[in-house]
Amino acid sequence: MPPLQPLQGMADLAGPEVAVWQVLEARAHDLLKRHGYAEVRTPILEPTDLFARGLGDTTDVVQKEMYTFTDRGGRSLTLRPEGTASVIRHVAARGAEGLSARLYYLGPMFRSERPQAGRRRQFHQVGLERLGEPDPLADAEVIALQVDLLADWGLEGTRLLVNTRGTPEDRVAVSKGLQVALRPLAEALCEDCRRRIDTNPLRVLDCKRPACQEATRDVPSPVSWMSPESRVYFDTVVRALGAMGLDAEPTPRLVRGLDYYVHTVWEITHPGLGAQDAVAGGGRYLLPLEGKGIPGVGFAVGMERAVLALESAGRLPEPPRPPHVVFLAGLGQAAGLANLGLARDLRRSGLTVLAGDCHRSLKSQLKSADKASADWALIRGEDELARREVTLRRLRDGWQTTVPDDPDAVRNALVETNES
RNA sequence: GUGGGCGUAGCUCAGUCGGUUAGAGCGCAAGAUUGUGGCUCUUGAGGUCGCGGGUUCGAAUCCCGUCGCUCACCCCA
Incomplete structure (x- = not known):
């Protein structure tokens, strides 16, 4: 039987839904340009290396979620699973001038995961990258911009969760510290968590089982193992957000899956989304490329999830009717x-x-x-x-x-x- | 990759202790109105009951397999 429907986890977007997307996209273009960001359209297909090195070899995305294949010339190519790596490649190629760029993008991403509510194999993000300026105020500004974008779309009732991953050195210290703190508790933890003590100790703090939450109640916050500088950096971000009237909830358990993040990471959640409740996320990063670490801060908003959230809140935009x-x-x-x-x-x-x-x-x-x-x-x-x-x-x-x-x-x- | 739920008309769904020709609402088409929409009424078209196999005199209904959708885990937008 000929395939009359798209591949699993992919969908035709048609009818009234397209009109909604067009409204959201138009508002995003407008808002981001008014903030001084310029659109960049990078290829959807990239050398596999770009992502493998950029996101980290051990991340789930790289290890099991990429659509990778070999082309006729024997090169390994990958359908982009996220947008940051390509944008960084773009700016890095143009030297110093690019390193203070403010760029945004909008388009499809691909991850070979099992689909569920708010998760598709081809999904769409509108995201931006602000390069240079390793300054906590830049983080706060980008977070505020993301909040404003969602508000501009009409989305209410979101929560802003923030956390810090510190520097790479901090992360090693946190891992070690957590492992030392968790090992004595292993007996009380679930099977998954016992394994996580070695593989991803941060994750133990985020286990959904009540027993694990109970057992780890007295484990110190990860930030307690971080350097004073990193803690100040994070405090400054949180205070800046507060000064802008944003209610940021420090969330030590918030973990992001990509290796390149340093210091600030955040997520915006919405209760109408089900298990995958993050409508948007972002973080500061140091993306390794050409032997250098390129500093920046960026975010991505999931279009499908934004539409779902707006729908559940009854706030889908009314597409404008042609006047005549x-x-x-x-x-x-x-x-x-x-x-x-x-x-x-x-x-x-x-x-x-x-x-x-x-x-x-x-x-x-x-x-x-x-x-x-x-x-x-x-x-x-x-x-x-x-x-x-x-x-x-x-x-x-x-x-x-x-x-x-x-x-x-x-x-x-x-x-x-x-x-x- | 693992597990649960579900696949009946274009859409949303009834129908399953196995038993004539599988139904409804919406949508679609024609007509009631010689060339005039919305409301109403009448009539009509549209189904390999996801697919394949099995059990049976007989399967939409029971069994096995398979594909797809969906929700969840893992993880992320």
């Missing part, structure tokens, strides 16, 4: 032909012009006009053809008149009937 929609109804081939020309003229003057099937009855064509919520119908049958005119019907109330078959005359008549 004209429907051309024709009876027979000759009328249909004449309508083709009139339609072009009217469209050139900025009107939205739809047309019916001239081989179908007037009744069914008017039905279509109604369904398309057109404002006017222009009717052309044998009578109108003979008299070189068209019948203009105002669909709102059924009032109608005839006008000469001339684009200017029609346009003027439309304006007049609209005002009367």
Whole structure:
């Protein structure tokens, strides 16, 4: 049987849903540009190395979630699982000038995971990267921008969770410290957590089992193993957010899966999303490329999740309706032909012009006009053809008149009937 | 990758102690109105009951397999 549906975890986006996405995307373009960010469109396909080195060899994304294949030249290519690495590659290639760039992007990402609510294999993100400026105030500004973007979309009831991962050195210290603190508790922990003590001790603190939460209650916060500088950095971010009126919740358990993050990481959650409740996330990073660490801070917003959250809150945007929609109804081939020309003229003057099937009855064509919520119908049958005119019907109330078959005359008549 | 739930008309779903021709609402089409929409009424089209196999006189219904969807784990947007 031929595959009539997209691949698992991928979907056609069509109908009214597309209109919603277009609204959100348009608002994102507008808002981000007003904040001084410029769009960058990087390839969807990249050398596998870009991600493997950028995100970290041991991350779940790289180890088991990438769509990777070998091309005809024997090179290993990967469908991008996230946007940051490509943007960094882009700016790194243009030297010092690029290193203070503010760029945003928007588009599909691919991860080969099992789909569930709010998780697709092809999903879409709008994200941005602010390079340079290793300053906590930059982190706060980017976080605030992300909050503002979601608010601009109409999303309410979000929570802002923030945490710090410290520096790479801090992370080693935290891991060691946590392992020492957790080992004595191993007996009380679940099987998964006992394994996590070695593989990912931070994760133990985030276990959902009540028994594990209880057992780790007195384990010190990870930040207690970090350097004073890192703690100050994080405090400054939190204070700056507070000064901007944002209620940031320090969340020591918040872990991000990509290796490149340093210092600030955050997530914005929404209760309408189910298990995958993060609608957006981000962090400061030091992305290794060409032997250098490139500093930046960035975020990504999940389009699908944003739409889900808006939907659950009943806050989906209303796509704007074209202000003036004209429907051309024709009876027979000759009328249909004449309508083709009139339609072009009217469209050139900025009107939205739809047309019916001239081989179908007037009744069914008017039905279509109604369904398309057109404002006017222009009717052309044998009578109108003979008299070189068209019948203009105002669909709102059924009032109608005839006008000469001339684009200017029609346009003027439309304006007049609209005002009367 | 692992586990649970679900696959019946274009859509949302009834129908399963196995038993005539598988139903409804919405949508779609035609008509009631010689060339006039929305409301109403009438009529109609549309189904390999996901697919394959098995049990049975007989399967949408029971069994096995498979594909797909969905939710959750892991992890992330």
